[in-house]
Amino acid sequence: MCTVGRFPGHCGVIDDLYGTPSMVYPGGPLSVLSVDLLQSKTGRNRTEHHTDRYQSDDLIVRRGQSFEIEIELSRAFKPNTDQLQLLLNLGSVPLSRGTFVSVPLVSGFQGNYWEAKIILQANNMITLSVISPSNALIGQYELQIKTGGSIFKTESDIILLFNPWCPDDAVFLGNEDERKEYVLNDMGTIYMGNPYQIEERMWIFGQFNEGILAACLFLLKKSQAPASGWGDPVNITRVVSAIVNCNDDEGVLIGNWSGMYADGTSPSAWNSSVDILMQYHDKKVPVKYGQCWVFSGITTTVLRCLGIPTRSVTNFSSAHDTDNSLTTDVYVDENMRPIKSLSTDSIWNFHVWNDCWMARPDLPSGMGGWQAVDATPQETSQGTFRCGPAPLSAIREGLVYVKYDAAFIFAEVNSDRIYWQKKPDGTFTQISCEKNVVGQKISTKAVGCYRREDITHLYKHPEGSEAERTAVKTASRYGSRPNTYSCDVDKDVTLNIEINKKELQIGQNAQLTIILKNRSLERRSIVLYCQVAVMYYTGVQKSIVQRDEISLSLRPNEERKLDHPLLYEKYKDQLVDQAALMLTATGQVTETKQVLATQFNFRLRTPGFIITPLGDAVLGRELAVKITFKNPLQQVLKNTVFIITGLGLLNTTRVSYGEIGSLMTINLTVKFKPTLPGSRKLLVSMDCQQLAKVHGVTDILVQ
Incomplete structure (x- = not known):
């Protein structure tokens, strides 16, 4: 068989990359006639590497684990005199740092290197066992086989993935049930709604579907991140969190929270990552449109496809801290009415991001394990719209200086909501603080079943505990207002809001209940201002649909429940995507000047099929x-x-x-x-x- 060469008439007699003519060997120079990569989905390579479900005919293997290939030679191989090497090229310019690999033929595997050994020889056929290091670069490798007389290029490539089954791989996950869930499960559940009305949404991750692996590898190339960094899961998750959104790099998905989607697909209409990734790979332009759960679903697909254990995670009452204060700030005027223009921080009804499992050798001991990664474009990280990976262990303890973006994620799950009132001189003073609003019922699909698992304890200590308050105070010292933080306000009147879940149906009146309790031994007079606003689920106000002022007097130790109806006629033309609303109640106790303030998010249920x-x-x-x-x-x-x-x-x-x-x-x-x-x-x-x-x-x- 004629192989690639530089010398006319000398097919198959190039013995190195530079074209040096080979010597004449007895029996003729050794050359490769054919190569079988043994890439069948039902074959040993694919099944042992847990890649048999990929709908692809390529050889797909995982790093740090051996695989076999068969080579047909022009004559019998002579170990003492013949030379044979595998040459692997990765990326557009394979030169060094792992992108060009020369795999030597050895008698036995000797360490954490690329190596090959002959395990079977019959006439002119040899079977090689090939192993990659556990930190090898992942991606699509072009394979050439160099003998003393030629270089043979295979028709198909070798795709190398991360290996959660390999103890030496940075993404090693020791529990087989968890590997089946976080790497091999191509279906899942994403949670939406609010802490009181949690909704399950089935999602097709589809990481094994035909064309998806190719689309994921295309994303790595499209990101223009050097291939020399493709062996580090920290780098890969950072790259993926950027390329899944389109803000900086014409990535996969355009975020849209406007409610106007006529020129694309409504975010709530998507059921699957597959359609989005296939469309992007085919047309090479960002897909319209997505919101947080779509960004998260795609991220889960891409990272599971590449071999990194990943799950979609929902944080209910998720804060968006815009000024790095590590608090969520609400501003009101002298009459206790919200000042919309100043309240730039927001609390999303829910926000969906991802957890990825990996070691963190770049950080102090104890920072490995689950890392938070967020592809939804909210704030920039080192100049790019991306977020994470941030160790959950750092977030839990308030160590907001830990790489990457731990401060932003801490604020999402454990910031306090602080109310500031405008004074006559134009300055603001802190009047109230809610410690347990942000970061509720952090949820993911349970391993092996379609049940919600609450993982709040991985992100924060029990609400109100000494450890949780210490974490908040530790984090606040690194915020933009480290010296103004205070959240200790005595109260003898409490204000809460409740809903009847069954009554809140879209198209009908909604009934809420305001609960006031006087815990003192004296009468208390209260003036309460209430407003209901239609909200985007991101916590941004669209329009106010109802305002009320309530005056009442409470006897000592009295609890009063006030019905607060919202008529369909008031909201019917105002609702947006998630049918989300918010009741804001602010007021003051006349006798003590105690400030009352709370915000309550709720949504109207839509019917299913x-x-x-x-x-x-x-x-x-x-x-x-x-x-x-x-x-x-x-x-x-x-x-x-x-x-x-x-x-x-x-x-x-x-x-x-x-x-x-x-x-x-x-x-x-x-x-x-x-x-x-x-x-x-x-x-x-x-x-x-x-x-x-x-x-x-x-x-x-x-x-």
């Missing part, structure tokens, strides 16, 4: 499924589009339905042929300007 399979599901046989939906609004829904998808059931299908009348119930039937057996999930969502966040899921057992 009723999904009914019409018959048994059989592999390869057409199955019909009925989808039922009732419009809960007293208005027509226009330009509705149903999005249906399911791993092993059907590729994402968009069905344009058009108008759905006021309070109307519709039925839609879809048909498809299941492509994979076993328990599958069918996901349905709706893209509609008038009504967002409508989705449903059902289990389908394919025989």
Whole structure:
């Protein structure tokens, strides 16, 4: 077989990269006739490396673990006289620092290096066992085999991934059930809503789908991060958190919180990372549109695909600290009414980011394990919209100076909400503090089942404990106002707000309850100002829909519950994506001048789909499924589009339905042929300007 060479008429007689003519060996110069990378999905390489589920025909292996290849030579290999080397090239300019690797042939593996050894020889066939170091660069390697007489280039490449099964890999995860969940599970749950109304959202990560691995490797190249850094999971997660958003580098997804999505897809309509990554890889332009859970879902897909244990995490009542004060600040005027223009900090109803598992040799001992990473573009880190990885152990203790971005994430989960009142001279004074509002019910999908796991304890000590208060005070010393922090205010009147979860349905009146309690032995007179505002789930106010002023007197030790209704007519034309609202109540106790202040986020529930399979599901046989939906609004829904998808059931299908009348119930039937057996999930969502966040899921057992 003729191989690449520089000398006409001398095919197969180039014995090094510079083209030095080889000597004539007995039996002719040794050359490679063919190479079998043994890349079959059912073969030993792929199964032992836990890469058999990737829908790709490439050899996909994990670093720090041996794999085998078979080589057909022009004659029998002579160990004492013949030379054979594997040459691996990574990246656009493979030169050094691991991007160009010369793999020597050895008699036995000797250390944490690239090495190859012959494990079987029969006539002119040899089988090599090849091993990479546990810190090798991950990515797509071009393979050449150099013999004394030629260089042979293989038709397909070798893709090397991180290895959570290898004890020496920085991403090693010792628990097999956790590896199955955080690396191999291609379905998951993302949590949304607020601490009182938690909603589960099924998400297809789809890291093994055809084309997804290629798309993830494309992201690494698109990031323009040097390939020499691709062996460090800290660097890779930092790169991915930047390239998943489009703010600096024309990355994957455009964030949009405006409520206007006519030229793209509504964030709430996505069910899967697969469609987004495939579209981006195909068209090479950012996809429209996403919000935090979409950014997180994509990040989970990419990092699991590359081999880094990753999970999507939801923080309810998540603070956004814009001035590095490490507090969430609310400003009110002399009459206790909120000053919107000054209250730039916000508390998101929920925010979704990621945890990634890795060692942190760049930090002091004890900082390894789960690291917080956030791809949603909120603030810049070293000039780029990215966030993390930040050790959860550092966040928990208030060590906000630890790399990377621990201060921002600490503020998201454990800052205090401080109220500041404007004085006649224009300055502000602290009047109230809420210690337990931010960072509630931090949630992720449990290992091995579709149950919510509360991981708040990994991010913060128990609320109100001495350790938690110490962490807050430690963090505040590194904030922009280290000398003004104080959160010790005595109160003998308490103010709380409650909701009846079952009553808060979109299209109906909402009932809230304001609870005031006088804990003193004297009468207390109170003036309370209340306003209800429609909110973006990011905590940004859209519009005020109701204002009230309440005056009352409380007897000693009296508790009073005040009904506070919100009529449908007041909010019906104002709601945005998550149907989120906020009741702000501020006031003062006349006798003691005690300030009362609280903010309460709530949302109106949207209906889901009723999904009914019409018959048994059989592999390869057409199955019909009925989808039922009732419009809960007293208005027509226009330009509705149903999005249906399911791993092993059907590729994402968009069905344009058009108008759905006021309070109307519709039925839609879809048909498809299941492509994979076993328990599958069918996901349905709706893209509609008038009504967002409508989705449903059902289990389908394919025989």
